Amino acid sequence: MPISKKTTTKTPADGRRRELLATAAEVFAAQGYNATTVRRIADEAGILAGSLYYHFDSKESMLDEILSAFLDELWAGYDAVLAAGLGPRETIEALVTESFREIDRHRAAVAIYQKESRHLVDQPRFAYLAASQRKFEKAWLGTLERGVADGAFRADLDVRLAYRFVRDTVWVAASWYRPGGAHSPEEIARQYLSMVLDGIAVRPQEP
Amino acid sequence: MPISKKTTTKTPADGRRRELLATAAEVFAAQGYNATTVRRIADEAGILAGSLYYHFDSKESMLDEILSAFLDELWAGYDAVLAAGLGPRETIEALVTESFREIDRHRAAVAIYQKESRHLVDQPRFAYLAASQRKFEKAWLGTLERGVADGAFRADLDVRLAYRFVRDTVWVAASWYRPGGAHSPEEIARQYLSMVLDGIAVRPQEP
Amino acid sequence: MPISKKTTTKTPADGRRRELLATAAEVFAAQGYNATTVRRIADEAGILAGSLYYHFDSKESMLDEILSAFLDELWAGYDAVLAAGLGPRETIEALVTESFREIDRHRAAVAIYQKESRHLVDQPRFAYLAASQRKFEKAWLGTLERGVADGAFRADLDVRLAYRFVRDTVWVAASWYRPGGAHSPEEIARQYLSMVLDGIAVRPQEP
Amino acid sequence: MPISKKTTTKTPADGRRRELLATAAEVFAAQGYNATTVRRIADEAGILAGSLYYHFDSKESMLDEILSAFLDELWAGYDAVLAAGLGPRETIEALVTESFREIDRHRAAVAIYQKESRHLVDQPRFAYLAASQRKFEKAWLGTLERGVADGAFRADLDVRLAYRFVRDTVWVAASWYRPGGAHSPEEIARQYLSMVLDGIAVRPQEP
DNA sequence: CATGAATGAGTGTTCATTCAT
DNA sequence: AATGAATGAACACTCATTCAT
Numbered sequence: 001m002p003i004s005k006k007t008t009t010k011t012p013a014d015g016r017r018r019e020l021l022a023t024a025a026e027v028f029a030a031q032g033y034n035a036t037t038v039r040r041i042a043d044e045a046g047i048l049a050g051s052l053y054y055h056f057d058s059k060e061s062m063l064d065e066i067l068s069a070f071l072d073e074l075w076a077g078y079d080a081v082l083a084a085g086l087g088p089r090e091t092i093e094a095l096v097t098e099s100f101r102e103i104d105r106h107r108a109a110v111a112i113y114q115k116e117s118r119h120l121v122d123q124p125r126f127a128y129l130a131a132s133q134r135k136f137e138k139a140w141l142g143t144l145e146r147g148v149a150d151g152a153f154r155a156d157l158d159v160r161l162a163y164r165f166v167r168d169t170v171w172v173a174a175s176w177y178r179p180g181g182a183h184s185p186e187e188i189a190r191q192y193l194s195m196v197l198d199g200i201a202v203r204p205q206e207p
Numbered sequence: 208m209p210i211s212k213k214t215t216t217k218t219p220a221d222g223r224r225r226e227l228l229a230t231a232a233e234v235f236a237a238q239g240y241n242a243t244t245v246r247r248i249a250d251e252a253g254i255l256a257g258s259l260y261y262h263f264d265s266k267e268s269m270l271d272e273i274l275s276a277f278l279d280e281l282w283a284g285y286d287a288v289l290a291a292g293l294g295p296r297e298t299i300e301a302l303v304t305e306s307f308r309e310i311d312r313h314r315a316a317v318a319i320y321q322k323e324s325r326h327l328v329d330q331p332r333f334a335y336l337a338a339s340q341r342k343f344e345k346a347w348l349g350t351l352e353r354g355v356a357d358g359a360f361r362a363d364l365d366v367r368l369a370y371r372f373v374r375d376t377v378w379v380a381a382s383w384y385r386p387g388g389a390h391s392p393e394e395i396a397r398q399y400l401s402m403v404l405d406g407i408a409v410r411p412q413e414p
Numbered sequence: 415m416p417i418s419k420k421t422t423t424k425t426p427a428d429g430r431r432r433e434l435l436a437t438a439a440e441v442f443a444a445q446g447y448n449a450t451t452v453r454r455i456a457d458e459a460g461i462l463a464g465s466l467y468y469h470f471d472s473k474e475s476m477l478d479e480i481l482s483a484f485l486d487e488l489w490a491g492y493d494a495v496l497a498a499g500l501g502p503r504e505t506i507e508a509l510v511t512e513s514f515r516e517i518d519r520h521r522a523a524v525a526i527y528q529k530e531s532r533h534l535v536d537q538p539r540f541a542y543l544a545a546s547q548r549k550f551e552k553a554w555l556g557t558l559e560r561g562v563a564d565g566a567f568r569a570d571l572d573v574r575l576a577y578r579f580v581r582d583t584v585w586v587a588a589s590w591y592r593p594g595g596a597h598s599p600e601e602i603a604r605q606y607l608s609m610v611l612d613g614i615a616v617r618p619q620e621p
Numbered sequence: 622m623p624i625s626k627k628t629t630t631k632t633p634a635d636g637r638r639r640e641l642l643a644t645a646a647e648v649f650a651a652q653g654y655n656a657t658t659v660r661r662i663a664d665e666a667g668i669l670a671g672s673l674y675y676h677f678d679s680k681e682s683m684l685d686e687i688l689s690a691f692l693d694e695l696w697a698g699y700d701a702v703l704a705a706g707l708g709p710r711e712t713i714e715a716l717v718t719e720s721f722r723e724i725d726r727h728r729a730a731v732a733i734y735q736k737e738s739r740h741l742v743d744q745p746r747f748a749y750l751a752a753s754q755r756k757f758e759k760a761w762l763g764t765l766e767r768g769v770a771d772g773a774f775r776a777d778l779d780v781r782l783a784y785r786f787v788r789d790t791v792w793v794a795a796s797w798y799r800p801g802g803a804h805s806p807e808e809i810a811r812q813y814l815s816m817v818l819d820g821i822a823v824r825p826q827e828p
Numbered sequence: 829c830a831t832g833a834a835t836g837a838g839t840g841t842t843c844a845t846t847c848a849t
Numbered sequence: 850a851a852t853g854a855a856t857g858a859a860c861a862c863t864c865a866t867t868c869a870t
Contacts, residue, residue, distance in 0.1 A: 035241045168379040199406035465851045586789040613820035
């Protein structure tokens with residue numbers, strides 16, 4: 001059950017759409033949605049601006065499709081993790097790892113989401129963004145609280161602050177992450193988790 | 208010696224400028240620079256769009272003035288910290304605290320900086336943003352390396368990753384921080400530092 | 415000899431053309447020629463927009479064919495009436511009746527004619543509209559003048575005004591007439607003629 | 622109490638608006654609303670297309686203002702007639718005369734109304750057109766029925782048909798009427814009334 | 829200082845039309 | 850006969866900017 005109500009109709013000639021969406025996502029991510037002209041996307045795709053409208057209703061509907069496809073995939077991964085019945089620490093580890101995998105696969109969509117979701121949320125068309133945010137918060141906050149309760153996480157945490165801390169820490173990575181770099185998503189996740197869970201300072205010496 | 212070369216001329220009618228800049232900053236932060244119309248700023252200020260051009264050369268020059276004023280103040284604070292000769296951990300603590308104070312004082316400017324700096328950097332007019340970023344990176348990265356060298360920070364850190372981690376962690380806060388809330392900037396800084404330095408997981412029991 | 419020079423080629427696949435033209439006429443009448451998109455016609459016909467161009471050269475040529483077919487039929491009827499050698503009053507009666515029959519049979523075409531002919535007249539392609547109008551005026555005006563001369567119609571008439579009066583009165587009916595309604599075209603013609611010829615006021619009493 | 626809810630704000634600098642509206646009305650009437658480009662109106666006014674948007678929200682709002690101003694004036698005249706307590710025949714005479722005066726004063730608006738009102742009625746913004754039509758029908762139909770009841774009009778009339786007959790007969794005149802021609806509106810009204818009330822045929826001889 | 833009116837370049841979008849398949 | 854994809858010109862509209870008053 002996808003977070004967005006879109007029925008991703010998989011018609012045979014669907015390939016062109018996907019190509020064009022990938023192009024659009026790349027440009028949106030690089031220049032921002034508003035600053036991106038439909039002509040720029042068309043140029044990048046090697047067609048004329050008007051021709052995009054054979055495939056899409058509007059510039060906005062391209063954005064919509066990009067974001068909802070991303071969120072659908074993200075939640076497929078998250079839901080699997082949340083259904084696995086792991087402990088709080090292991091859940092956090094799995095969610096962070098899954099997030100970096102999504103960043104790896106949908107870098108452009110993630111960057112767009114970061115930059116644009118705040119003002120899109122208010123538009124009825126993008127109501128699913130708000131729904132996703134609520135679900136997201138519930139998953140992370142719940143896991144953190146569970147961890148504090150069972151002693152996995154520090155009891156002196158401001159859990160809401162910790163939630164924002166972890167959330168931002170992970171997703172902002174999309175702004176500098178480049179797929180195919182030195183580190184795999186799993187490796188980056190491991191290092192992030194190491195910092196988030198154990199801090200960057202050395203532990204007081206154990207005798 | 209300010210990071211931006213602007214000569215902050217203090218003409219008598221300077222108060223109006225400052226008011227208008229504050230208004231513009233608020234709108235830029237809320238809607239994004241590109242999505243903000245000059246008319247919207249003028250509406251908010253109670254004048255007509257054309258009248259803004261008595262005070263400013265262009266919409267871009269408003270943005271310029273907002274960002275350079277912010278960076279000048281930021282670096283006044285940072286430079287004082289860096290000149291104080293503190294140890295690495297104390298330097299990090301002081302920089303983070305100073306950063307949250309800036310967020311508190313220049314929330315709008317910080318938010319604008321976060322959202323817009325990436326594509327502004329390329330324009331000659333905003334070259335000082337790149338200069339600031341380099342200086343910023345040097346300060347933080349240097350401190351982290353110093354800390355690893357003298358045993359204050361974990362030796363197994365990927366220092367560049369840790370830099371991004373700390374940097375993002377701090378500044379993204381501008382996107383949700385609201386001045387006058389429950390926590391003072393210093394209190395938020397303390398909690399952030401606690402998480403960054405010591406992690407959110409409980410430490411292994413010492414006997 | 416038809417008023418329009420079109421050679422109505424009767425190819426075997428002519429049935430499809432006629433269907434498509436009927437569809438187009440209906441949409442043109444309902445939404446106006448300019449406001450009608452070729453896509454809308456194609457939708458209504460259950461094919462794609464481009465496919466219409468297998469059957470027709472252009473949107474304009476559909477309009478052309480619709481109007482000229484209508485005018486050819488109209489003049490077949492009118493010419494028969496005019497050739498019958500009736501008196502002026504009987505001629506008017508026959509023309510009005512014939513007109514309502516045309517409205518009944520070609521409602522869409524008549525409505526299109528009413529709405530669009532004024533600005534089409536200037537285009538060379540639609541020169542036959544002007545020819546038809548001249549012939550039309552000559553027939554009606556001549557009959558009215560004949561009637562005034564032989565005492566069938568009132569001598570104090572401004573004949574040009576009376577011509578416009580009768581002409582408009584008849585054709586505007588196409589804008590509200592719906593075939594298959596309560597009244598047959600002949601019945602409506604009878605009532606119209608009663609009003610046009612004898613007025614709606616009661617006659618002064620004859621002793 | 623105007624038929625349209627518009628508050629015709631009479632600001633001092635309102636003159637330019639009125640000029641531009643008159644220009645727009647003329648072009649709308651000549652070419653049809655849809656076929657008229659905003660550029661054409663601007664050309665006619667000697668400014669650039671974009672400049673029109675300083676004065677008006679949209680092309681549609683120009684149309685709206687033209688139609689509602691016309692209807693407000695029309696109903697001012699009609700309401701005065703209907704309130705005068707005249708007999709049915711005198712009421713019809715006064716309404717027809719008033720109508721031709723409106724055609725004389727607002728020729729363009731009347732022509733636009735004739736051509737466009739049918740499809741505008743459905744849009745919420747133009748709901749007042751439907752209201753006007755209902756009020757119009759009530760006034761004319763009521764008067765005709767009253768006239769039939771008290772013996773002023775023929776008892777054998779199909780009143781609805783007579784209503785359409787008179788209505789169309791009057792307003793279609795806007796399509797050929799040119800102000801400043803040979804006949805004054807009152808003169809045309811007189812002749813129309815003569816035909817509508819007494820018919821164009823000679824009356825049977827009274828002995 | 830501010831307004832009222834305009835400019836001109838650009839934006840998203842529409843649509844009749846074309847054409848290889 | 851019809852489709853899928855594209856073209857290219859035009860369209861309504863936006864907006865930063867200018868300038869005489």
